[in-house]
Amino acid sequence: MHSILARVACRKPPSDRYANKRVQLESTSMNAIDLMFRALQPQDASAVGRLMSEHPLWGDRDHDEQSRRIARLLDRGEYGLIAEYVKDDERVLAGFTIMSDSTFGDHGYIRLIGIQPRLTGQGIGTRLLHVAEVRFAQRQIRRVFLLCTDWNTGAQAFYERHGYKRVGVLPDWLEGGVNELIYVKRGLDDHE
Numbered sequence: 625m626h627s628i629l630a631r632v633a634c635r636k637p638p639s640d641r642y643a644n645k646r647v648q649l650e651s652t653s654m655n656a657i658d659l660m661f662r663a664l665q666p667q668d669a670s671a672v673g674r675l676m677s678e679h680p681l682w683g684d685r686d687h688d689e690q691s692r693r694i695a696r697l698l699d700r701g702e703y704g705l706i707a708e709y710v711k712d713d714e715r716v717l718a719g720f721t722i723m724s725d726s727t728f729g730d731h732g733y734i735r736l737i738g739i740q741p742r743l744t745g746q747g748i749g750t751r752l753l754h755v756a757e758v759r760f761a762q763r764q765i766r767r768v769f770l771l772c773t774d775w776n777t778g779a780q781a782f783y784e785r786h787g788y789k790r791v792g793v794l795p796d797w798l799e800g801g802v803n804e805l806i807y808v809k810r811g812l813d814d815h816e
């Protein structure tokens with residue numbers, strides 16, 4: 625998988641669908657950054673585990689536990705994407721996905737997507753999701769599904785904005801009283 629350089633522009637994606645992949649991220653919290661997308665490697669498990677353990681959504685498990693979880697998922701054939709940027713000559717993790725092919729018949733599956741909490745709401749998740757969808761389409765996978773916990777209304781709005789349709793619910797899935805909503809998107813486009 626090739627790295628993709630994308631200078632992220634703003635909260636909303638540009639209308640050219642990243643055709644030139646070089647637009648500027650502006651925010652109150654940081655200066656413009658060049659975002660790069662690449663395949664998640666086994667050696668990224670620790671950094672991803674760190675992001676997860678420090679994130680309010682996943683903070684119930686510590687760094688080691690989250691890192692082992694990521695390593696296990698990679699071991700069993702799932703793969704992922706990393707969004708990162710360079711600061712002071714160091715690569716800084718901005719976000720990640722974990723995904724797999726051919727789940728639910730010919731549907732791809734996005735198991736996890738997460739952005740560093742301090743970087744949310746700046747369009748990085750939108751771009752990461754788009755790169756993930758293009759990756760599927762390039763592998764001839766034109767449909768994708770994912771699960772979103774019923775109380776995670778922010779992520780639901782995010783997915784719905786990006787064309788995901790809620791098609792069902794898995795009641796009491798991870799624990800009693802907590803439902804997972806099933807989202808599907810069809811007709812993925814391999815245009816970067």
Ligand SMILES: CC(C)(COP(=O)(O)OP(=O)(O)OC[C@H]1O[C@@H](n2cnc3c(N)ncnc32)[C@H](O)[C@@H]1OP(=O)(O)O)[C@@H](O)C(=O)NCCC(=O)NCCS
Binds near residue numbers: 737740751
């Ligand atoms: C959901 C998530 C991936 C979106 O990435 P992002 O970079 O914040 O998203 P974008 O900037 O491209 O789009 C912003 C939209 O995402 C949604 N959103 C969800 N959580 C958000 C948050 N904490 N802050 C800001 N926007 C959030 C909103 O609908 C927002 O729309 P708005 O700008 O009209 O308010 C990211 O917020 C995240 O990592 N959330 C926690 C992990 C998670 O819930 N993952 C999905 C389940 S596995």
